[in-house]
Amino acid sequence: VGLTAVIGSALFAFKTTPRRVEDEHILKENEPSRPWIEVIRPQVMAYESAAAGKSRVLETGDEVEPGEIVKTDIAGLATIQFPDGSVLRLDSATRVILTQVEFDPGSERLIAKIFLASGRVWSKILILVTPDSLWEVRTSNAVGTVRGTAFGMAMLEEKTSVIGSEHTVRVRVVDPLTHETLPTETVVTADTFVDINEKDIPDIKEGKTVFAAKKVTNEILADPWIKDAKEKDRQYNQRIEKL
Numbered sequence: 001v002g003l004t005a006v007i008g009s010a011l012f013a014f015k016t017t018p019r020r021v022e023d024e025h026i027l028k029e030n031e032p033s034r035p036w037i038e039v040i041r042p043q044v045m046a047y048e049s050a051a052a053g054k055s056r057v058l059e060t061g062d063e064v065e066p067g068e069i070v071k072t073d074i075a076g077l078a079t080i081q082f083p084d085g086s087v088l089r090l091d092s093a094t095r096v097i098l099t100q101v102e103f104d105p106g107s108e109r110l111i112a113k114i115f116l117a118s119g120r121v122w123s124k125i126l127i128l129v130t131p132d133s134l135w136e137v138r139t140s141n142a143v144g145t146v147r148g149t150a151f152g153m154a155m156l157e158e159k160t161s162v163i164g165s166e167h168t169v170r171v172r173v174v175d176p177l178t179h180e181t182l183p184t185e186t187v188v189t190a191d192t193f194v195d196i197n198e199k200d201i202p203d204i205k206e207g208k209t210v211f212a213a214k215k216v217t218n219e220i221l222a223d224p225w226i227k228d229a230k231e232k233d234r235q236y237n238q239r240i241e242k243l
Contacts, residue, residue, distance in 0.1 A: 072092050114138070150229075
């Protein structure tokens, strides 16, 4: 655990770029660090709320506030960097909300809850140090929970897709009407995937449809987004090994 904490701290220092912050945003020494964004390709926006709230154009180094909607346009690409070294990569035409982010630099405890409204994200999580740490990505009809892994998640046309890349992801179905997380669960491992179609949820609830992961196809692995994410994970792992 101690070694993991040291690696996490070193990786964060290794990855961090100069941040654009006004005087009032400079963090105090005893304040938890906050997630910030790396804009790979513009344009990336942040909105206070879905109801035409105050908006701003994000640039590399800008902090992302919990509750903000972060949106990439049809050409935009971005990575949200978390204070422990974990990352969330946003594909083009993607909307996410960091519903909860808490980080304690002393214990390395991280709580990250992300809502994927639409589009695709790729999570690369450093091994979560404390037992009460959590990384969760939720859509309107599914939730994926991990402790240290890499996986992709998409929400397109009322279908959630989860693809595993490293270790395991626990995936549960969410009732889109009641927002209740159902007890039905499957485990997605490296190079397996599961799709959750909203129209199939009633049958899943009644046990009429099998909810289980399947082996990924060559067609899925050939997707440029997935190939690029896996290559970036490989480079990420090399940096950890070097540290």
